[in-house]
Amino acid sequence: MSGGKLLVRGARQVVLVCRAEERALRGEDMKSLASLEQDGDNGVSLVVGSNGLIEAVGHDADIQEKYGSTKFDRVIDAAGMSVLPGLIDGHTHPVWAGDRVHEFAMKLAGATYMEVHKAGGGINFTVEHTRSASEDELYALFRDRLLRMVRAGTTLVECKSGYGLEVETEMKMLRVIQRAKRELPIEISSTFCGAHSVPRGSTMEQATEDVINVQLPRLQELMKSGDLEVDNIDVFCEKGVFDVESTRRILQAGVDAGLAINFHGDELHPMKSAELGAELKARAISHLEEISDAGIKAMADSGSVAVILPTTAYILRLTPPPARKMIDSGVVVALGSDFNPNAFCLSMPMTMHLACVNFRMSMNEALAAATINAAASLGRAETHGSLEVGKVGDLVIIDAPRWEHLIYQLAGHDHLIKYVVKKGEVIHSAV
Numbered sequence: 001m002s003g004g005k006l007l008v009r010g011a012r013q014v015v016l017v018c019r020a021e022e023r024a025l026r027g028e029d030m031k032s033l034a035s036l037e038q039d040g041d042n043g044v045s046l047v048v049g050s051n052g053l054i055e056a057v058g059h060d061a062d063i064q065e066k067y068g069s070t071k072f073d074r075v076i077d078a079a080g081m082s083v084l085p086g087l088i089d090g091h092t093h094p095v096w097a098g099d100r101v102h103e104f105a106m107k108l109a110g111a112t113y114m115e116v117h118k119a120g121g122g123i124n125f126t127v128e129h130t131r132s133a134s135e136d137e138l139y140a141l142f143r144d145r146l147l148r149m150v151r152a153g154t155t156l157v158e159c160k161s162g163y164g165l166e167v168e169t170e171m172k173m174l175r176v177i178q179r180a181k182r183e184l185p186i187e188i189s190s191t192f193c194g195a196h197s198v199p200r201g202s203t204m205e206q207a208t209e210d211v212i213n214v215q216l217p218r219l220q221e222l223m224k225s226g227d228l229e230v231d232n233i234d235v236f237c238e239k240g241v242f243d244v245e246s247t248r249r250i251l252q253a254g255v256d257a258g259l260a261i262n263f264h265g266d267e268l269h270p271m272k273s274a275e276l277g278a279e280l281k282a283r284a285i286s287h288l289e290e291i292s293d294a295g296i297k298a299m300a301d302s303g304s305v306a307v308i309l310p311t312t313a314y315i316l317r318l319t320p321p322p323a324r325k326m327i328d329s330g331v332v333v334a335l336g337s338d339f340n341p342n343a344f345c346l347s348m349p350m351t352m353h354l355a356c357v358n359f360r361m362s363m364n365e366a367l368a369a370a371t372i373n374a375a376a377s378l379g380r381a382e383t384h385g386s387l388e389v390g391k392v393g394d395l396v397i398i399d400a401p402r403w404e405h406l407i408y409q410l411a412g413h414d415h416l417i418k419y420v421v422k423k424g425e426v427i428h429s430a431v
Contacts, residue, residue: 005047005048005049005050005055005070005072005073005074005424006047006048006072006073006074006075006076006393006421006424006425006426007045007046007047007063007067007072007074007075007076008045008046008047008075008076008078008083008395008397008421009043009045009060009063009075009076009077009078010043010044010045010060010077010078010079011038011043011044011045011046011078011079011081011082011083011397012037012038012043012044012078012079012080012081012082012401012402013035013036013037013038013044013082013083013401013402013403014035014036014044014046014057014082014083014084014387015033015034015035015082015083015084015085015367015387015403016033016034016035016036016057016386016387016388017033017034017084017085017367017368017371017372017385017386017387018034018372018385018386018388019034021388022372022386023372023376023381023382024303024305024332024372024373024376024381025332025368025372025373026327026330026331026332027327027328027329027330029368030327030333030362030364030365030368030369030373031362031364031365032364033364033367033368034386035403036057036058036059039059042059042060042061043059043060043078043079044057044058044059044060044083045057045058045059045060045062045063045064046083046387046395047063047067047072048393048395048421048423048424049393049424050424052392052393052423052424052425053390053391053392053393053423053424054387054388054389054390054391054392054393055389056389057387057388057389074426076397076419076426078397080399080401081397081398081399081400081401081418082397082398082400082401082402082403082405083387083395083396083397083398084367084371084387084395084396084398084403084406085371085372085384085385085386085387085394085395085396086153086154086155086156086371086384086394086395086396086420086421086422087152087153087154087155087348087349087370087371087374087396088154088155088156088157088334088348088370088371088374088375088378088384088385089149089154089156089157089158089335089336089337089339089348089351089370089374090158090284090286090305090307090334090335090336090374090377090378091158091160091286091307091309091336091337091338092157092158092159092160092336092337092338092339092340093159093160093162093163093193093338093339093340093341094142094145094146094157094159094160094339094340095130095138095141095142095159095160095161095163095173095176095177096126096129096130096138096141096163096340096341097126097129097130097132097133097137097138097141098125098126098128098129098130098133098341099341099344100121100122100125100126100341100342102121103116103121103122103125103342106119106121107315107316107317112316113268113316113342114240114268122197122342123162123163123196123197124197124199124200125341126163126341127163127164127165127169127197127199130163130164130169130173131163131164131166131169135172135175135176138172138173138176139176139179139180142176142177142180143180143183143184145339145346146180146184146186147184147186148346149186149339149346149347149348150185150186150420150427150428151413151414151417151420151428152346152347152348152349152350152413152414152417153348153349153396153406153413153417153420154186154346154348155186155187155394155396155420155421155422155427156186156187156188156189156374156375156378156380156384156394157186157187157188157189158188158189158190158191158232158262158336158377158378159177159180159188159189159190159191160190160191160192160193160196160234161173161174161177161190161191161192161193161194161196162193162194162196162197162234162236163196164194165194165196165197165198165199165207166199166210166215167194167210167214167215167218170192170194170215170219171218171219171222171228174190174192174219174222174228174230175227175228177190178190178227178228178229181229185422185425185427186422186427187384187394187422189231189232189378189379189380190228190229190230190231190232191230191231191232191233191234191262192215192216192219192230192232192233192234192254192259193234193235193236194210194211194215194216195207195208195211195234195235195236195242195246195247195250196234196236197236197241198241198242204241204242204243204246205246207242208242208246208249208250211250211253212249212250212253216253216254216257219257220257220258223257223258230259231259231260231378231379232254232259232260232261232262232283232378233250233251233253233254233255233257233259233260233261233262233263234262234263234264235247235250235251235263235264236263236264237263237264237265237266237271237273237276238264238267238268238269238271239268239269239271243271244271244272244273244276247263247265247273247276248276248280251263251280251282252280255280260283260379261277261280261281261282261283261284262282262283262284262285262286262307262377262378263277263282263284263285263286264285264286264287265277265285265286265287265288265291266285266287266288266289266290266291266292266295267287267288267289267290267312267318268289268290268318269290270290270291270292271290272292272294272295273285273288273291273295274288274291274292274294274295274296274298274299274304274306275292275294275295275298277298277299277302277304278295278298278299278301278302278304279298279302281302281304282302282304283304283305283377283378283379284304284305284306284307284334284377284378285299285304285305285306285307286306286307286308286309286336286338287307287308287309287312287321288306288308288321288326289312289313289318289319289320289321290319291306291321291322291326293325296322296325296326296329296331297329299326299331300326300329300330300331303332304332305332305333305334305373305376305377306321306326306331306332306333306334307334307335307336307374307377308321308323308326308333308334308335308336308355308359308369309335309336309337309338309343309351310335310351310354310355310358310359311337311338311339311343311345311350311351311354312338312342312343313358313359314354314358315342315343316342320358320359321359323355323359323360323361324359324360324361327361327365332373332376332377333365333369333373334369334370334373334374334376334377335348335351335352335355335366335369335370335373335374336351336374337350337351347411347413348370349406349407349411349412349413350410350411350413351370352366352367352369352370352406352407353366353407353410353411355369356407363404363407363408366407367403367407371385371386372385372386373385392423393421393422393423393424394421394422394423395419395420395421396417396419396420396421397417397418397419397420397421398416398417398418399415399416399417399418400416414430417430418430418431419431
């Protein structure tokens with residue numbers, strides 16, 4: 001994608017996030033992020049090379065001295081602006097047909113997630129519509145959602161299947177994700193989530209066997225042939241869905257197929273999912289509204305990333321996950337939008353705002369959670385999540401003297417974001 005060198009110059013502020021090649025930030029380290037500030041008239045510059053990687057970050061005078069009369073393919077004058085890493089969305093369900101706007105009224109009237117589910121709504125409603133949609137129809141919807149994410153500053157996103165619950169639709173969804181990887185400028189980490197729910201007419205045991213003995217073998221075939229590239233295995237470990245033992249079996253089968261563990265746990269009921277994930281060395285566990293103190297300690301010890309989801313707790317009026325306790329206990333905490341038909345949010349700036357207000361995170365903590373820690377949840381912290389030499393040149397440039405405006409200006413990202421850059425290429429411009 002990257003066709004040459006990019007120079008961003010004259011910035012008021014460049015937020016590096018990391019100081020010394022950290023692969024995640026924990027505890028107190030999340031509160032103070034590395035940045036470079038304009039010094040008098042001497043702004044801050046950043047250079048992305050033709051390979052799409054960051055070559056240099058420094059004050060304008062130093063970069064000018066180093067590069068002299070070098071011709072850049074693109075120069076962005078960022079005077080008065082702030083530059084921060086491309087945002088990373090650690091948890092989404094973006095491939096589906098059939099919206100659930102009608103369910104919002106049910107929730108506002110007090111219906112719980114499981115009550116909506118039992119009334120024929122929820123996941124099963126979306127499954128019906130997704131099964132009947134063509135691959136092209138799903139792709140058109142998915143493409144629009146991804147481009148909206150880009151305009152909100154997201155440059156890397158985790159995308160799940162999970163609205164098929166049988167082999168053909170699950171593979172259809174993963175093919176749609178694969179097509180987007182080839183055709184769209186956003187970067188994707190793909191997740192197989194065939195165990196998102198128990199299909200109508202099946203038992204948990206039958207659904208578990210189907211995922212392990214039918215869906216995963218088919219996925220392996222498509223991965224070996226090169227038709228699909230899938231990164232993660234996910235299970236909805238929840239009371240009335242998949243219990244701990246079924247979750248363990250599916251996750252282990254996914255690991256045996258070469259996938260990293262990145263699953264839903266402890267959302268509606270305490271299930272000891274965090275303890276299970278820590279035991280299995282899960283890369284990431286999402287939700288965790290009902291995590292136990294023992295689960296927090298286990299995740300802190302194991303290094304499994306907690307991907308917390310402010311939109312879900314907000315929309316479902318759930319008890320928020322104990323974000324403060326997790327951070328203070330040394331758990332690596334990341335953020336995801338949880339975009340899905342139940343939580344229709346495509347904006348990581350909005351997600352960060354909700355994390356600050358409802359989860360009592362600081363703005364610095366929220367940004368760390370939406371950059372380097374979200375990269376860690378996807379196994380990409382060596383290459384993504386901070387503005388350091390040698391890392392991928394993914395940037396968001398906002399028209400504000402400090403980056404915090406991206407959170408402070410509630411729902412204002414469409415006005416603030418002037419450029420989104422992926423591997424040195426401008427993929428969105430509002431100038």
